[in-house]
Amino acid sequence: MRPFTFQRIQSLDQASARKANDGHQCIAGGTNLLDLMKKNITVPEVLLDITKALPDQIETTAKGIRIGAMVRNSAAANHDLIRSKFPLVSKALLAGASPQIRNMASIGGNLLQRTRCPYFYDTTLPCNKRNPGTGCGAIDGENRMSAIVGYSTECVAVHPSDLCIALAALDANVIIRTTDKKETIIPFKDFHRLPGETPEQDNNLPVSGIITAVDIPSNQFFKNAAYVKLRDRESYAFALISVAAALELNGNKIVQARLASGGVAHKPWRWYEAEAFLKGKNATLETFQKAAAIVVKETKPLSNNAFKVPMLKGAVEVALQNCLNA
Incomplete structure (x- = not known):
């Protein structure tokens, strides 16, 4: 150091x-x-x-809930309001890292964590994200953990956060303060970036920007939400595939659906086509299987991670079924 x-x-x-x-x-x-x-x-x-500068409170707002950037992950995961009204956030947080790390990690920092791609972490290897212009070692190398959607020839790394997958599914907003002293709102779907030709840029946070909070709008997903994380070991491991699923139901009819995944792309990935398919359908296993089939149609695996495609399909089906038993 x-x-x-x-x-x-x-x-x-x-x-x-x-x-x-x-x-x-x-x-x-x-x-x-x-x-x-x-x-x-x-x-x-x-x-x-x-x-000492960041807000560390969780509070209700006119439109939903605001989580201060300095709130610890463990505090958010165990907060009564989050567990009762936004359980998907709690489930995702508890699936991440270890209790000790959750006790230290902040909500704002979670959004800014960088990929765990081995080529990024090994400074002797080529990596466009760490050293632009040196090439992506993973694209033709060891890419078992790498992306299956949304990648470019410049970078195939995946975003590591669990929390961010839930926030993407729930249409959260990132609240930012810059040198102009004004509060800026960035929709969560626009906060993180795909690699394109500039993989060194993980997000759209301005140079002077400080994340102060995350806002989550009120919703009707709290009764039927699930987070599924598949990994090499049960604890302290990043996702091979993760799925955040949430359903708003009227009887057995799906009013709205939300599906997002980790371990598949450079940013938290929403499956919009599958969500649109689920809307208005009956919440049955057959419906969930068809939605999962729509999801995997978008994927394009690399040389060593084709196993992620059936894994993703199964995880989507299980997550949607788990929504009914939440």
Whole structure:
């Protein structure tokens, strides 16, 4: 780890202004950033501790719920309001990392964590995300964990978060503060980026932007929501495939459906065509199987991860069935 200057920041205005400077990096929980610093992937000259500047409350709003960026993942997962009205968020959080890491990790930081692609983490290997222009080692190399949709020739890495899959499914909004001191709202679907020709850019957060909160609109999915995560081991492992599913039902009729996945793309991935298919259908196994078939039609696996396609299909079917037993 390279030497750096450590500064404690007391206000959002100060955090935004300092972050805009070259070589300045913010830290909250630090559960991902410190790993990146140890491996010299991220090498800030100045580390800004913003834990005292960020909101750490969970509160209701006129349109739903607001989760402060400094709320710990464990606190959000176990909050009564989230468990009762937004259980998909709680289920996704509890599927991620370990209890110790959830106790440290922040909601805002969760959105900013970087891929766990082995080519990204090994500085001796080529990686366009870490070192633009060096090539993507995974595309023709070890790509078992890599994307099956939405990738480019520049990058096949996948987004690692579980929470973000639930937030994508629930049409959340990211609340941001910049140097103009105004509150900016970015729809969650527009916050993270696909790799395209600039895989080094994970998201659309402005240079001076500080995530202050996440807003989730009220919905009727709290009775029928499920999160399925398939991984190499039961704990402390990133998803090979994950599925966030939520249904709004009128009797056995599906009024609305939400489906999103992790482990498949550079960003949390919504299955909009399958959601549209489910709307108005009866909530039956046959319906769920057809929706899963629509999902996998979008995929294009790489040389070593074709196994993800039937895994994804099964996970979608199971997640939708689990919605009925939530």
